[in-house]
Amino acid sequence: MPDTPQAATLSDDGMEQVVSALACHHSSVIYYLADREGTRPFNWISSNFENITGHDPQAIVDDGDFFLRHIHPDDAFEVDRRSDRLHDTGKDSREFRVRTADGGYVWLRDELRATPDDGPAGGQLFGCMSDISAEKHAEQKLTESNRECERLSRLLRDAVEGSPHGLTGRDADGSLLICNRAYSQIYGLEPDDLLGKTRSEVGLMIMRRIRQYDGIPVTDPEAEFEGWLERLETIADNPVEIELDDGRWLLASGHHTPDGGIALTRTDITKQKRVELALRESEQRFRYLLESHPLPVYIVELESGKILYESPASAKMFRHEWPSEKERYVTDYYVDPTDRAPYI
Missing domain, CATH: 3.30.450.20 (PAS domain)
Structure with a gap:
């Protein structure tokens, strides 16, 4: 060119x-x-x-x-x-x-x-x-994902609200994000009274209803509040038993979440505690009857002949101290050792 x-x-x-x-x-x-x-x-x-x-x-x-x-x-x-x-x-x-x-x-x-x-x-x-096909397909996937998230969110809310146990969830800053009615009504409150509040705010509300926790009586909620907060720090590893001022008993437990928050559970153990108390009272009555009875009484393990319990009257009759930590067997009380074989 x-x-x-x-x-x-x-x-x-x-x-x-x-x-x-x-x-x-x-x-x-x-x-x-x-x-x-x-x-x-x-x-x-x-x-x-x-x-x-x-x-x-x-x-x-x-x-x-x-x-x-x-x-x-x-x-x-x-x-x-x-x-x-x-x-x-x-x-x-x-x-x-x-x-x-x-x-x-x-x-x-x-x-x-x-x-x-x-x-x-x-x-x-x-x-x-x-x-814009790729954009529309991405929008559709996002819509489907949001719809699925909303479905799962409703499912979670229904499961939390339908639980007979008190359930709460806190974020890493300690603010209450989720709370069901079973939890709030333990303390005579509604969920909205607690949602969004800090751990200290909710903790003080609860502290005023507690009669004792871990066997420690609560006499001055405001003065003893810091100790209660410190105890809550260990609740994920060491659940705490709480008695409320109306006589109900709760077991408070929890576990940490990946984002630094914590999920808490309050289980009503009032019936269990009442059964435990009834058993203790029954044991005490039984022991009182045994220890006050004038005749010697002892409880023996059938196979070995080991004495599991011996009343004061029995110890007195066989002339040894009561109570005694020494391990004893019924064969120890036979006068003639040859008599032991037919019975033991």
């Missing part, structure tokens, strides 16, 4: 056209020109329409109904409507699905504006349709 200024200009123009056509062909944005009044939906459309939809670009130019026939039924109104914004502002934007040649659908965002009547495009609509 002759090295002249004119040849160089032509070469540059030609190269610019080639590069522009190549860039448009591989772009994910489809460009087009259309009649403003809608008599001819597309006067021109870029070649990459085929890359994105699989359809021949010329088919959509030659067939005025081609595009509308390939719009998803749920989006037809969106495409067919005459936008007030287009008339008022000269531009509009809409999103819809187009059926591809293989029977699938691609999401497009159509942004169009009216060109000036006296401009090069002669008052047509200039538009660009961007492939």
Whole structure:
């Protein structure tokens, strides 16, 4: 080619056209020109329409109904409507699905504006349709994920609220994030009275209802409050038994969460404590009867003959101290060792 200024200009123009056509062909944005009044939906459309939809670009130019026939039924109104914004502002934007040649659908965002009547495009609509399928699929996954999270959240709330045990959860700063009615009503409160409050605020409310914990009587809640907070620090490793001022008993336990918070459980153990108390009282009555009885009484392990319990009267009769830590067997009391075999 002759090295002249004119040849160089032509070469540059030609190269610019080639590069522009190549860039448009591989772009994910489809460009087009259309009649403003809608008599001819597309006067021109870029070649990459085929890359994105699989359809021949010329088919959509030659067939005025081609595009509308390939719009998803749920989006037809969106495409067919005459936008007030287009008339008022000269531009509009809409999103819809187009059926591809293989029977699938691609999401497009159509942004169009009216060109000036006296401009090069002669008052047509200039538009660009961007492939937003990936964005829509991500939105759908996010919507499904949010819906699943909401379902699980409702399930968790229902499970927490339906539990017969008092349940609470605190964040790393000690604020109460979750609390069911079974917990709040232990202390004569509603969940909203506790939610959002700090550990110290809730702890003092509870402290005023406690008669004892770990066997330690509470006589001055405000003065003894710091000790109670320190005890709560170890509750995950060492549950605490609490007696309330109305006589009920609770077992407070918990476990740490990965984010530095803690989940707490309050279990009503009043019946268990009453059974334990009844057993202790029964044992004490039984022991009193044995130890006050004038006849010797002892309890023996059948197989070995080991004496498990011996009354004071028995110890007195056999002339040894009572109580005694020495291990004894009934055979120790036989006068004639030969008499032992028939019985032991």
